[in-house]
Amino acid sequence: MMSFANAMENLMPAAGAGSVGGAAAAAAPGSAAATYRAYLGPMAARSPLAAALAAATAAAAANSSSSSSGASSSATGGRLAAAAAVTEDGREWLNSLTDKRLLNGGNRELHDLVLQYLISQGHLEAAEAFRQEAAERLQLLPPLDGPLIESAAANSDAAELDQFRVSLREAVQSGRPADALNELAAARPGLLAARPELAFRLRLQQLLELVRAGCVAEALELSQAELAPLVADRPHLLPDLEECMALLAFERPMQSAAFGSWLSIGQRRLLACELNAALLDDEASDQQANGVGNDATHSSKLDYLLKLVLWSQDQLATAKVRGFPRLSADSLGEAAFQD
Amino acid sequence: MDPNNQNYLASLYPLVEEKSTSLPKRWHQSSKNKNLSLSNRNLTVQYQGNAKSKDAGTVRADAPIPPMCGAYYFEIRVTDKGKDGYIGIGLNRGAAFKSDRHPGWEKDSYGYHGDDGNAFMSNTMGVEFGPKFGTGDIVGCGINFAERCIFFTLNGLFLGSGPFTDIAPSANFYPVVGLQSQGETVEANFGSEKFAFDFPAYLTETRDRVRAQVARHPVSNKHGEWVRTVDSLVCGLLVHHGYSGAAEALAKSARIDLIEPAEDIRSRQGLLSLLLKGDLDEALRRTEELHPGLLAANPNLHFQLKCRQFIELVSRTDVSSAIPQLAVAAAASVSGDVEMREEGSSAVSKSDVEKTTDIDRIFQLGRELHTLRVNHGLDQAPFADAISLLAYEQPAQSPMSHLLDSEQREPLARALNSAILESRCQPSRPALEVALSQAARCLSALSKHSADGSVAFVAEGTAWLK
Numbered sequence: 001m002m003s004f005a006n007a008m009e010n011l012m013p014a015a016g017a018g019s020v021g022g023a024a025a026a027a028a029p030g031s032a033a034a035t036y037r038a039y040l041g042p043m044a045a046r047s048p049l050a051a052a053l054a055a056a057t058a059a060a061a062a063n064s065s066s067s068s069s070g071a072s073s074s075a076t077g078g079r080l081a082a083a084a085a086v087t088e089d090g091r092e093w094l095n096s097l098t099d100k101r102l103l104n105g106g107n108r109e110l111h112d113l114v115l116q117y118l119i120s121q122g123h124l125e126a127a128e129a130f131r132q133e134a135a136e137r138l139q140l141l142p143p144l145d146g147p148l149i150e151s152a153a154a155n156s157d158a159a160e161l162d163q164f165r166v167s168l169r170e171a172v173q174s175g176r177p178a179d180a181l182n183e184l185a186a187a188r189p190g191l192l193a194a195r196p197e198l199a200f201r202l203r204l205q206q207l208l209e210l211v212r213a214g215c216v217a218e219a220l221e222l223s224q225a226e227l228a229p230l231v232a233d234r235p236h237l238l239p240d241l242e243e244c245m246a247l248l249a250f251e252r253p254m255q256s257a258a259f260g261s262w263l264s265i266g267q268r269r270l271l272a273c274e275l276n277a278a279l280l281d282d283e284a285s286d287q288q289a290n291g292v293g294n295d296a297t298h299s300s301k302l303d304y305l306l307k308l309v310l311w312s313q314d315q316l317a318t319a320k321v322r323g324f325p326r327l328s329a330d331s332l333g334e335a336a337f338q339d
Numbered sequence: 340m341d342p343n344n345q346n347y348l349a350s351l352y353p354l355v356e357e358k359s360t361s362l363p364k365r366w367h368q369s370s371k372n373k374n375l376s377l378s379n380r381n382l383t384v385q386y387q388g389n390a391k392s393k394d395a396g397t398v399r400a401d402a403p404i405p406p407m408c409g410a411y412y413f414e415i416r417v418t419d420k421g422k423d424g425y426i427g428i429g430l431n432r433g434a435a436f437k438s439d440r441h442p443g444w445e446k447d448s449y450g451y452h453g454d455d456g457n458a459f460m461s462n463t464m465g466v467e468f469g470p471k472f473g474t475g476d477i478v479g480c481g482i483n484f485a486e487r488c489i490f491f492t493l494n495g496l497f498l499g500s501g502p503f504t505d506i507a508p509s510a511n512f513y514p515v516v517g518l519q520s521q522g523e524t525v526e527a528n529f530g531s532e533k534f535a536f537d538f539p540a541y542l543t544e545t546r547d548r549v550r551a552q553v554a555r556h557p558v559s560n561k562h563g564e565w566v567r568t569v570d571s572l573v574c575g576l577l578v579h580h581g582y583s584g585a586a587e588a589l590a591k592s593a594r595i596d597l598i599e600p601a602e603d604i605r606s607r608q609g610l611l612s613l614l615l616k617g618d619l620d621e622a623l624r625r626t627e628e629l630h631p632g633l634l635a636a637n638p639n640l641h642f643q644l645k646c647r648q649f650i651e652l653v654s655r656t657d658v659s660s661a662i663p664q665l666a667v668a669a670a671a672s673v674s675g676d677v678e679m680r681e682e683g684s685s686a687v688s689k690s691d692v693e694k695t696t697d698i699d700r701i702f703q704l705g706r707e708l709h710t711l712r713v714n715h716g717l718d719q720a721p722f723a724d725a726i727s728l729l730a731y732e733q734p735a736q737s738p739m740s741h742l743l744d745s746e747q748r749e750p751l752a753r754a755l756n757s758a759i760l761e762s763r764c765q766p767s768r769p770a771l772e773v774a775l776s777q778a779a780r781c782l783s784a785l786s787k788h789s790a791d792g793s794v795a796f797v798a799e800g801t802a803w804l805k
Contacts (some may be wrong), residue, residue, distance in 0.1 A: 266563030
């Protein structure tokens, strides 16, 4: 694993300091001013797409009358040039990433993406702060083009839903999943009834909070009274329950390498997100039932684009393209590329 | 093809650039079987062989189907089923084919025949597939590169793929049609008219399915790892671009730690807004105060900032009265001739007192710039550009007026932002932006190297990333 800057350095040719192309040298750490002119990149001079297409067409024409391409037809994705696997130039690839100057704080699409993420995930205070700060800075008109989450309900209903989402999130993230469960059962009884797995998750989190607090007896009681019935018909949930129960055997469960992650903040965040999604889903299907059509995707567009990174890298690997730097789900956060 | 049709095709296949990649438009004259004749600008095919000929006659289209269509479709209308109605429609992989064999009979060929309604998958033995078809029917054939199947339609109804699944994607598929008895006539529609089948809806449904697959790409999230990653990517972006209120609020509601204290974010953003407003004097002063040594460590950035300072000063000063002297002084600054410079500046100091202080300041700045440039061996261009503004009485109406645009301040603000962050060991580019750039780069590589076609469905709406 290497940081962005290190990857750049590692990919520079070993011979001679002065031989590196302008943009590569400019992107070395410490000379940030060079980014000012860094968009004059090596990409400008040629049109790789045109060149590649020309090569591919020539290869395709050469191959068209041969039957060899039909041989390994099934599993792998097809390639335009049926010959050797393609190898990308890793350094040139990384260079082209730094050359992007479209993505900056003033970019409207990026702004909308962030705002949609904040609203759909229930970070409403942050959304409001962002909306205001951005409006001043980007000179945007306060009302956005079209609703970010489809909600034809009256404003008060939407606000109520929003408050509810925030309240449930805070309950879970503060370690009170039972409160969330009760609130939910009171306000939306049908929701939990239709989602037994969500009910299981809430109870499981309740168990985890008891484990965290060292309340062994109560934890055991909870598992018998509430959790056992929920897994009775759903054996696929059993492994998770067993792992959480296993934590009871440790004096310091959080430090268990195998199961300690159950007690992480991430666990609470995950449940909060699932609750949020269930609420939005429920709202959406209510509206559909009332004849209000919408295609609300409660998962954020940002989430989609980030998965697109991982998906398209896999597609490239399937198409036997080599030599390009990859990000993994773990290394996305640090923008740490691997070869 | 007239312009209207170009638009329809462009709307169906937005990622196919007509100038570099042609779509099939008509039947290919030179590859057709001798028993066939083409007419109507090579859109109509007729079997003309004499009453005794038994051979099938096949013809292919004039171009292969580009996988960047995502999915492609064409139709034929049977205007006359002739004597026996032995008509086949389908696809052939490869420009070369046996023109006396019906679609589907040979290797790499796929067809649906009207006489028996059977499907032929590179085999002379057909399998039951759909209805027979004859005079007046409109039969369609499509290929879905993302979902690797070939499908057929009849009079607007979707017949499905039958056996035509798990088709290896290729950039080499050609539409084909085969006829076999006298008088058979079919007319093709490669998109010059609206199709009988709702192909746009098919494209939309496919797009939704493919995108849903992307959204379901597995990530480890058993303990909320993915959620945390996305949270911190967004927070990192907000911090980088100085949205201190939003960053603080998100850190609170997502339970993450800010990588930079909120007040530092605010002070950084305050500094940048000075720059963005054009108050370079104050911006430079405050940079030196808050981040001593930063400008010294980044001479190029320092130089760019001072050039900007110079431009801002010129833009708000009325230099008209001092132009000749300034021009001399400017030329001297550029060439380094000390005597000329002093002569120029002394000539000015005798003129209008009110204007002198600003003009003095211009000279002083010019000297500072010159020194900076020479000491660090920096590129002349920004300096020469800035100085050249002095040559005009009305800089705002001059050919160099773009320099005065406030938009020019933005790249500088970004560069200063990055420099400050790097000096505090924070990334100079937010990880979220790097990730999104990687997405764009991968998609572009995919469209070059793969005939998979899924790219066409996922890449829509991501043009802004490039």
